[in-house]
Amino acid sequence: MRNAGSHAAVKVARVFGIPVFVHASWLVIFFLVAWTLATGYFPERHPDLSRTAYWARGLVTSLLFFVSILLHELGHSIVALRSGIAIRSITLFIFGGVARLEKDPPDGRTELRMAAAGPAVSLVLAGLFLGAGMLARPGGTVWAVAHYLALINVVVAVFNLVPAFPLDGGRLLRGALWKSMGKARATRVAARAGTLFAYFLMASGVLSVPKPISVYGCFPASGAPTLASVLVEPGTCRLNVVCCAVYET
Numbered sequence: 514m515r516n517a518g519s520h521a522a523v524k525v526a527r528v529f530g531i532p533v534f535v536h537a538s539w540l541v542i543f544f545l546v547a548w549t550l551a552t553g554y555f556p557e558r559h560p561d562l563s564r565t566a567y568w569a570r571g572l573v574t575s576l577l578f579f580v581s582i583l584l585h586e587l588g589h590s591i592v593a594l595r596s597g598i599a600i601r602s603i604t605l606f607i608f609g610g611v612a613r614l615e616k617d618p619p620d621g622r623t624e625l626r627m628a629a630a631g632p633a634v635s636l637v638l639a640g641l642f643l644g645a646g647m648l649a650r651p652g653g654t655v656w657a658v659a660h661y662l663a664l665i666n667v668v669v670a671v672f673n674l675v676p677a678f679p680l681d682g683g684r685l686l687r688g689a690l691w692k693s694m695g696k697a698r699a700t701r702v703a704a705r706a707g708t709l710f711a712y713f714l715m716a717s718g719v720l721s722v723p724k725p726i727s728v729y730g731c732f733p734a735s736g737a738p739t740l741a742s743v744l745v746e747p748g749t750c751r752l753n754v755v756c757c758a759v760y761e762t
């Protein structure tokens with residue numbers, strides 16, 4: 514996604530001085546998430562509503578999900594800015610979000626702080642949505658939206674904490690090994706874990722066929738080819754979206 518900030522993406526905002534782009538491919542995942550919610554999650558909880566009502570809920574919830582992804586990326590970005598690393602852009606695309614840094618962090622400690630910030634934001638958001646759900650009328654619309662967003666933010670945090678470079682967990686692994694091994698070797702170890710996880714994702718996608726929609730992409734980030742996958746199952750309450758929030762140099 515090296516061209517994510519160019520012709521295929523539209524600038525939608527500027528936050529803390531960082532230009533925020535939406536890539537054309539994001540529309541696909543935005544509507545897929547809205548669709549699974551409008552045809553599965555909401556009808557299951559509220560069987561008596563109109564199709565328009567399901568779609569309205571689905572679109573709003575999908576939008577809030579991607580606002581959550583944006584906040585996750587801002588978490589990484591703000592820590593990076595505080596460490597003196599400029600952020601070129603944040604882009605939402607089919608696999609989630611990507612914050613592009615001017616340069617690599619200078620040491621393992623900075624890497625650890627930057628990598629941890631994104632999942633920390635997702636977990637805080639999950640807590641806030643859970644709290645909002647508890648305040649809402651049980652079984653109502655706000656309750657259903659808040660519970661979905663709490664769950665999906667936990668999923669985003671947990672998936673990104675898998676120690677597979679360049680996912681956040683892989684960055685944490687590299688940051689932890691940096692001091693004892695040196696940057697180059699720590700990167701190789703974390704990248705190898707990333708490649709193994711990519712094969713695992715690929716195999717799990719292949720083995721769980723038929724999936725109605727299964728999108729795979731391979732994008733280079735810091736020299737480590739990594740695979741992210743998006744699996745969407747319509748007509749069921751089980752939404753299985755894997756979002757890969759990474760940052761590349």
Ligand SMILES: [Zn+2]
Nearest residue numbers: 631673681758
């Ligand atoms: Zn992240």
